[in-house]
Structures are given as structure tokens and as C-alpha cells.
Amino acid sequence: MNIKIFLLLxxxxxxIFAQSxxxxxxxxxxxxxxxxxxxxTGNPTPINLTVxxxxxxxxxxxxxxxxxxxGIPSFVTGPFATGPVATAANNNYTLKLPLEPKVTTTxxxxxxxxxxxxxxxxxxxxxxxxxxxxxQNKWHSNAVYFENSGFDCxxxxxxxxxxxxxxxxxxxxxxxxxxxxxxxxNVYLADGLYIPDPTTHGPLIGFAAxxxxxxxxxxxxxxxxxTSPIKRMVPSYRLRNITSRTTLPNxxxxxxxxxxxxxxxxxxxGTNNQLQAKLGAYLEDFEYVAGHGDLDEYNGRFTKTPExxxxxxxxxxxxxxxxKPVYPYLIGNYYYGVPQASTRATINESVTTYTPIAAATxxxxxxxxxxxxxxxxxxxxxxxxxLPTVNDLKIELFDINGKLKLADTLKQGxxxxxxxxxxxxxxxxxxxxxxxxxxxxxKITISH
Numbered sequence: 001m002n003i004k005i006f007l008l009l010x011x012x013x014x015x016i017f018a019q020s021x022x023x024x025x026x027x028x029x030x031x032x033x034x035x036x037x038x039x040x041t042g043n044p045t046p047i048n049l050t051v052x053x054x055x056x057x058x059x060x061x062x063x064x065x066x067x068x069x070x071g072i073p074s075f076v077t078g079p080f081a082t083g084p085v086a087t088a089a090n091n092n093y094t095l096k097l098p099l100e101p102k103v104t105t106t107x108x109x110x111x112x113x114x115x116x117x118x119x120x121x122x123x124x125x126x127x128x129x130x131x132x133x134x135x136q137n138k139w140h141s142n143a144v145y146f147e148n149s150g151f152d153c154x155x156x157x158x159x160x161x162x163x164x165x166x167x168x169x170x171x172x173x174x175x176x177x178x179x180x181x182x183x184x185x186n187v188y189l190a191d192g193l194y195i196p197d198p199t200t201h202g203p204l205i206g207f208a209a210x211x212x213x214x215x216x217x218x219x220x221x222x223x224x225x226x227t228s229p230i231k232r233m234v235p236s237y238r239l240r241n242i243t244s245r246t247t248l249p250n251x252x253x254x255x256x257x258x259x260x261x262x263x264x265x266x267x268x269x270g271t272n273n274q275l276q277a278k279l280g281a282y283l284e285d286f287e288y289v290a291g292h293g294d295l296d297e298y299n300g301r302f303t304k305t306p307e308x309x310x311x312x313x314x315x316x317x318x319x320x321x322x323x324k325p326v327y328p329y330l331i332g333n334y335y336y337g338v339p340q341a342s343t344r345a346t347i348n349e350s351v352t353t354y355t356p357i358a359a360a361t362x363x364x365x366x367x368x369x370x371x372x373x374x375x376x377x378x379x380x381x382x383x384x385x386x387l388p389t390v391n392d393l394k395i396e397l398f399d400i401n402g403k404l405k406l407a408d409t410l411k412q413g414x415x416x417x418x419x420x421x422x423x424x425x426x427x428x429x430x431x432x433x434x435x436x437x438x439x440x441x442x443k444i445t446i447s448h
Contacts, residue, residue: 022307023097023211024065024354026204028074028120028413030054031356032392036072037411038087039152041079044189051090054413055121059351060099064340066347067095069121071164074413075191078152081184088158088165093121096345101211101313107334108210114166114343115331116214116315118193118206120388120413122156123166123343124214127328128283139245139256139282143168144325146281148181153190155325169325170217170317171205172196173416178322191416195386196323197369200230203387204307205317210337214315214330215305217323219294223303224311233301233316234293237286237327239279249287256282286327298336299328313337365393365440370433376445381419383433388413395419396432397444405429421446 036049053074059066071091078087095117112130114123129143150157153174156167174180175190194203194216202216222228240249245256257277279285288297295301300315308314313336318326369386383395393410397419405424410417410433419431424446432441 021060021065021099022204022213023099023207024058024060025356026119026307027055027058027067028388028390029058029356030056030074030412032412034074034392034412036070036074036088037076039076039078041081046076049087053120053411055119058354059347060354061349061351063099064349065097065099065354066345066351067093067097067117067121069093069095069117071122073120073122073154073156073165073193074411075154075193075415076189077154077156077165079184080150080152080157081182087163089163091162091164091343093117093123093343094345094347095121096340096342097207097209098211098340102338102340103313103336104338107336108339109334110331114164114209114341115335116206116208117341117343118167118171118214119204120193122171122193123164124171124206124330125166125168126331127168129168133256133282136254138248138254139284142281142283142285142327144327144329151182151184153185154192167330169329170196170319172216172317172319172323177324179324181324189382189416189418191414193388193413193415195369195384195415196319197386198230198232200369200386201306202233202316204305207341208315208331208335208337209339209341210335211340212300212313212315212337213305213307214317217317217319219301219303219305219314219316223301226304226306226309231294232321233295233318235295235299235316235318235326235328236290236292236297237288237299237332238292240285240287242279242285245282245284248284254284256284280327283327288332296336297332298334299330299332300336365433365435365438370440370442372431372442372444376447377421378446378448379420379422381421381431381444383408383410383417383419383431385410385415388415389435391435394432394434396434397421398430398432400428400430 034053036051036053037046055069057068110126116124128140131141133139158165171193173190173192174185196217202218206214219233220228221231248254304311320326395408397406406419
């Protein structure tokens with residue numbers, strides 16, 4: 001074969017690979033100048049930031065993808081009821097992830113800091129909060145337990161040092177939980193990266209530091225049969241059957257806090273032994289039991305997915321039947337593959353800029369699961385999508401005569417917006433939802 005033809009074919013095949021590799025194509029690139037938004041305590045109206053939301057640039061080389069992002073999502077963050085930080089800050093990430101994940105028999109422990117990146121450019125932390133009982137480094141605090149009151153409606157919060165907005169668990173809204181784990185969303189409209197849908201395979205929501213994908217909570221019953229029923233992915237970790245904290249899961253002797261609710265006394269200082277310490281408060285309260293659930297000790301399994309029809313190892317954001325996050329939440333104690341990621345990468349190799357294919361930037365409006373609630377409505381109409389929108393969606397409410405009465409925008413990368421219907425007369429109305437190409441119309445009744 002002529003060497004020039006060979007090189008041309010190689011370039012074409014590389015470009016085709018880039019256009020189909022989900023670690024390149026799945027990021028929510030900010031094409032609409034969308035800015036971050038946040039709530040301040042006591043004010044249910046979102047405040048606009050001047051910082052761009054989601055992902056600003058995606059580039060790739062032969063072996064890596066580089067993603068520039070602020071770390072600010074387009075859904076509304078806050079308020080954060082506890083903690084030293086009121087708002088999330090621009091972290092100017094350059095995320096680096098491998099195009100082809102590598103597997104090894106020697107596993108790497110999941111450490112502190114960013115262990116994964118979500119498709120909107122925010123990051124995930126492990127299940128711990130970096131503290132341990134009496135600073136012994138044996139009974140490690142469960143962040144989802146001790147820090148839960150400081151999470152916003154999307155289970156996220158900013159770190160105390162760099163104000164980096166991050167999740168320790170499933171990045172969906174508190175309000176979708178049958179029994180909410182926080183009262184924060186009684187006042188503030190709850191948003192998140194996606195909404196768990198028990199009727200369809202979970203969306204690809206991010207990538208772990210080893211490059212393997214992270215999916216939403218639902219998958220195929222048979223991991224190799226895409227026609228098999230959808231089911232909630234159950235982790236193989238469970239609470240230990242213990243009445244005192246005297247041994248670690250591996251049998252090692254280690255005295256820990258009592259299994260009772262001990263409340264921090266106002267004005268005192270100390271370590272987490274002074275906080276609530278019931279079962280589940282510490283990571284060592286859980287044990288892995290092979291076969292207990294659908295997933296392995298890494299909180300994943302090899303499976304086919306919509307993005308990987310030939311199959312790949314996937315982590316899952318695990319929840320219970322009431323949509324509440326379930327330990328280990330995202331990733332187990334070890335990565336399945338070789339961690340190769342960075343949040344502060346320096347690009348010192350030749351890269352190609354990825355431009356989203358036009359056809360791929362227009363969601364099917366039916367596919368993202370748009371719904372209106374409550375219906376009938378009295379004072380508020382919530383427009384919700386199960387998947388984050390790739391483009392801004394125009395939301396318009398018309399009366400039966402076709403007169404425009406209300407309008408808003410469902411922001412790119414968000415799943416929720418609302419229309420204030422307090423001033424409307426009772427009757428039948430129509431909500432038109434449209435992107436730059438398609439539209440759907442849904443009927444709603446206003447009843448005061």
C-alpha cells in the first residue's frame with residue numbers, strides 16, 4: 001500500500017474513533033454562554049454568577065482526553081446550610097483522562113480529593129470526609145452521614161480550602177427521594193445532573209480516575225443482554241451486624257465510638273466521636289459480601305450500555321428503592337483500573353480540539369423524559385427532564401387562544417426549571433418546549 005494512502009487511512013480511522021469514543025463525546029460543552037447559578041440562604045430566587053458553567057473545551061491526543069472546565073455546574077447550587085463556604089468557586093480545571101482504561105491485578109486504593117469527573121466538569125470525592133474517630137485513622141467518617149446537612153439539593157457542596165464543588169454520592173436532586181435526606185429542598189427548587197428513571201438504563205454521568213465510565217443507578221438485568229429488563233443496581237456492600245465497634249471489617253481489633261446517637265454539645269470542639277455515631281456513620285460500619293448485590297467490590301461490573309454496545313467495566317451511582325444514595329455511593333475502596341487522571345493537567349503533546357457533531361447536540365425531546373408537575377397546578381409549574389439537556393430549551397406557556405402568558409429557559413446541563421402560575425386564571429393551558437429544531441407541547445390545568 002502507498003505510504004501516503006496508509007497515513008491518510010490512519011488519520012481517518014483516528015478521527016472516526018474520536019467521534020465515537022464516549023470519553024471524548026459525552027461532556028456537556030457550554031455552547032450557549034451559560035453561567036453558574038446559586039441560592040443564598042433565605043432567598044429562593046437563583047443568583048447568577050459571572051463564571052461559565054459546565055465544560056468549555058475538549059481536546060484529545062492519541063492516548064488522553066483533556067477537558068477544560070470551571071467545576072461549576074449549570075444547575076443551581078446551594079444553599080449550603082453548614083460549612084465555611086457560601087458559594088462554589090471557579091477551579092479552572094484541566095481534566096486529563098485516558099482514552100483506553102487499563103486493568104491491572106494490583107489495585108490502587110481510592111484516596112482523598114477528586115476520584116472522578118462528571119460530564120458537566122464537576123468532580124466526585126470518595127465516601128469519606130477525610131476525618132476519623134479520635135484521629136486514629138481507623139474508623140473513617142462517612143461524609144454522606146456527617147456532612148449531609150451541608151449538602152445542597154443535588155447532594156453536592158464546596159470544599160473548605162478551594163471551594164471546589166463536588167459530590168460524595170449520586171448527583172441527583174434530594175427532592176426525587178421518596179424520603180428526602182435533607183429538609184433543604186423544602187424551600188428551594190431541587191435540581192441535579194440527572195433524575196433516576198427506573199424504566200431506562202442509567203445515563204453516562206461521568207468517568208472515574210481510571211477512565212472507566214460511571215452510570216446512573218439503573219442497568220440491564222442481564223449485563224450482556226440489552227433487551228433484558230431494567231433494574232436498580234444493588235451494591236454488594238451492607239451494614240455489618242455488630243453491636244459495638246471493637247473490630248474492623250477485616251477482624252483487626254480497633255476500638256471505636258459507641259453505637260449510640262451522641263449529639264455535639266453546642267460550643268464544644270473535638271473530633272467526630274462527639275457527633276452522631278450510629279451504624280453507618282463510619283466507613284468501617286460496612287462490609288463487602290460477594291454476590292450480595294449486582295455489583296462487585298469496586299461497585300461496578302462488566303456490562304453492555306447504550307454508549308458501549310460491546311461492553312465495558314462500569315461503575316454505578318447506587319441508590320435504594322426510595323432513591324436515597326447507598327454505600328459505597330460511586331466507587332468502592334479500590335479502583336478497578338489504573339488511575340491516570342489529573343484535574344490540573346498540563347498539555348505538553350499535540351492535541352485535536354473536539355467539536356460536537358451537530359446531530360449529536362440536539363437531544364430527542366422525548367428521549368430526555370420531559371414532564372410537568374404538579375398537574376393540575378395552583379401556583380408553580382415545574383418542567384423536569386430525566387437527562388441533562390445538551391442545549392437550552394425554551395419553555396413557553398400559552399392559553400387556549402394561543403396567547404403567550406409565561407416563558408422561561410431550561411438551561412443546558414440542567415434538569416429543571418419552573419413557571420410561576422399564581423397570576424393565571426384557572427383553566428387549561430399548553431406548555432411548548434422547544435430547542436433550535438424541534439418542539440413538543442404538553443397540556444396542563446391551572447386550578448386555584
